[in-house]
Amino acid sequence: MRTALWTTAAGVAGLAVLAALVATGIVWPNRIPAAAYDVRGVDVSHYQGEIDWDVLAAQDLDFAWIKATEGASHTDPRFAESWAAATRTDLLVGAYHFMSFESPGADQAAHLASEVPATPGTLPPVIDLEFYGPYFDDPPAPDEVRAILDPLVAGIEEHYGVPPVVYATEEAYDLYLAGRYPDLPVWIRSVAWTPGLSDGRDWTVWQYSNRDRLPGYDGVEPYIDLNVFAGTREELAALTLP
Structure with a gap:
């Protein structure tokens, strides 16, 4: 009986240690499968604070998407600074827009276009489609979302000359x-x-971790998102603005 109790206690303690290692990003389940992809990158916002892009770019990275805008009026306060510095590195750089369920898609596209230059050689803008706030518990209907998303996609493609990338959680993708x-x-x-998309489609970029730490930033958010591209760097570069 005593041996069984000790075994149970040791097992519980081991699970607690493992949970703590995962929660702090020391152990992350996706790092092994993600290592099969050679092209890696980050996505950042003002939460990463001031970024030393030369230091960050030296961390075996190929690309970075930077938060630019949200909805029809909000601009990330560090976008302009990060965009200017990141585009001076060897990284392939793009901007992302956090899509709001509360403003027209055409207005959101116009706001993005006013803040993000259509610079040849930069990555396509990204539409970040995910739940937020009350929409976690009460997601908007698909028709309502597509009524916003369709003109947002069209406006981006018209202004930048390339189709946007769409970022989504698995739940938002399915819906x-x-x-x-x-x-x-x-x-x-x-x-x-x-990931395996529910309709059998291939993904282009996979955000596999939101609990990594890299040298080069110092913000209120201690972690940084890591991603991989399903192809070569040359294939990623082929997606850039003409």
Whole structure:
């Protein structure tokens, strides 16, 4: 009986240690499958604070997407600074827009265009489609979302000359994107397991971790998101603005 109790206690303690290692990013389940992809990158916002882009770019990275805008009026306070510095490095750099469910898609596209230059050689803008605030518990209907998303996609493609990438959680993908928008590259968030899209589609970018730490930034958010691209760096560069 005593041996069984000690075994149980040791098992519980081991699980607690493992949970703590995962929670702090020391151990992360997706690092092994993600290591099969050679092209890696980050996505950042003002939460990473001031970024030393030369230091960050030296961390075996190939690309970075920087938060630029949200909805029809908000601009990330560090976007302009990060954009200017990041585009001076060897990274392939792009901007992302956090899509709001509360403003027209055409207005959001116009706001993005006013803040992000259509610079040849930069990565396509990204539409970040995920739940937030009250929409976690009460997601908007697919028709409501597509009524915003369709003009947002059209406005971006018209202004930048390339289709946007669409970033989504697996839940948002299944609800709003599965079986639709075949011309848009998909950036899927799946931080607990290797992603497999429900409609059999191939993903283009995979956000595999939201609990990594790299030298080069000092913000209120201690962690940074890591991603991989399903192809070569040359293939990623082929997606850039003409």
